[in-house]
Amino acid sequence: MTTRKGNLMSVRTDIKVLDATIRDGGLCNNFEFSDEFVRELYKTNIKSGVDYMEFGYKASKNLFNPDDFGKWKFCDEEDIRAIVGENVSDMKIAVMADVGRCDFKTDFLPKSESVIDMIRVACYIHQIPSAIEMIEYFHNLGYETTCNIMAISQANSEQIQEALDMLGGSSVDVIYLVDSYGSLYPESAGKLAKVYLNAAEKYGKSIGFHAHNNQNLAFANTIETMSYGVSYLDATASGMGRGAGNCAMELLLGFLKNPKYSLYSLLTFIEKYILPLKADGVVWGFDVQYMLTGQLNRHPREAMAFTSDKRSDYFEFYKELLENE
């Protein structure tokens, strides 16, 4: 049984913090961030000691019309470079590629020609073979890779073990445990993390965790899985992300003991850029409707519709959810 690594006072030098604000937060505003927002976040992340910044998706322009989305749905090389130049910093650049939603054989440059460092391949557990095909392709182009297995709370133990063994035999660098529905508790997230970490040890991989805040447990689950050895930790500024949002970066930076991490710049960024976003009507964060889908271990789509319809009849909504179980 995997025991806790380190303690609440010591530094874990294996930790990597990844800011996913533009990618997961982009799901709240259709990826329509101003260049100023993205540039200031980039500078803030560098000052904060963040290890990776995810800029968005590399989505297929054949499947998604670029006129319908902000540019961070597509993350063209020149758009990233317009923000980061040659990225003369210690922070690495990540993008996400969804299985089945990207043209991975045409839309990615060799790493030597790109400012991108890491490609995160997101998939459901039945798509692992497709994910591995993409991972090997990206690995051969020279990128770091992750596999983010989504909606893991709906998979069974045998599926998870099989997926971990398949990925263990691949070139992937990091395997992510993704609580898409925000339905895990610290106790269950910790147990799952131990399963992932056992595979990681066997195959020489690292494990990451990506939380959702449906039950106000995003931060709790992040530090609980971290305590057992999970080392890649996703967070976003003020928790900005789909529905109930993610683990808040300010909570995570305030918790980590490594002096390379600093909270100061992010506090200014929140005041100058997150508060105006909220004042403009961009909505995310813990609320009763997301709690209910999280408690029921369900996709938050009904809660998102409830939110966009500006409903507050939680009782009726709960009945609707239970009728559709």
Next chain:
Amino acid sequence: MTTRKGNLMSVRTDIKVLDATIRDGGLCNNFEFSDEFVRELYKTNIKSGVDYMEFGYKASKNLFNPDDFGKWKFCDEEDIRAIVGENVSDMKIAVMADVGRCDFKTDFLPKSESVIDMIRVACYIHQIPSAIEMIEYFHNLGYETTCNIMAISQANSEQIQEALDMLGGSSVDVIYLVDSYGSLYPESAGKLAKVYLNAAEKYGKSIGFHAHNNQNLAFANTIETMSYGVSYLDATASGMGRGAGNCAMELLLGFLKNPKYSLYSLLTFIEKYILPLKADGVVWGFDVQYMLTGQLNRHPREAMAFTSDKRSDYFEFYKELLENE
């Protein structure tokens, strides 16, 4: 070492849920709830299976002028009876009495003449002898009693052990671990809970937990301490409570597996009574300023002032906090 009791799927019949909305939430609105609010909450709690409802403080009218506060600061017997009648229900009635802030020898009836069932004695750890004097007095009047030792994150291990031994020798029924500053993590809250539970086993007491949500960990810490055997769990509707608030009752009721607990009525109460309260400008809940005092293990008073001054300069606030360390 105490191990987890039960698991995420089973029922723990020793659990008692206590609603502290009027008492801790009263700190947000000067205890000025309408009778309708309190009566509907009372009915909601009964329907929800809540075990205890705390109505407020029994504060000294010599120290606090009744004209300056709503009536739930004082919890006169006739005011409680105006809501609950003879309390013909399975739910018990609790009130809080602060050491040094109540006239305990004049303001409490014998239990046989009162609709109150439980008196919760709140104190700081250096006030344990005074708390025990009150506990013995209330016990002799016929009441159930708790001792809620506040700000425990600032006490050291020897103090805590001494306090637990002193209370162990008293007539108190329940000893509460109170994270007044919202600075505990699930890992540290769990460790502290085990210390309390070891004393509880030795002396035949029960242990309770009262959380604050400064780091968005109120619910996480509640279920973590519960998993080791803590059985009295405080929560409030929508987490209403001082500063960052408490563990949200809707999260706790949705988590507990005992079918006696139900979420339905609370969802209606939130829509009909909590949303209007927020719309009227009553403020509580997780926010950056409370996170910062929680991370620094400090009283939230500066964060409360920051909130009431409607400030948002988090960076300056953080500097001020660090300058006053």
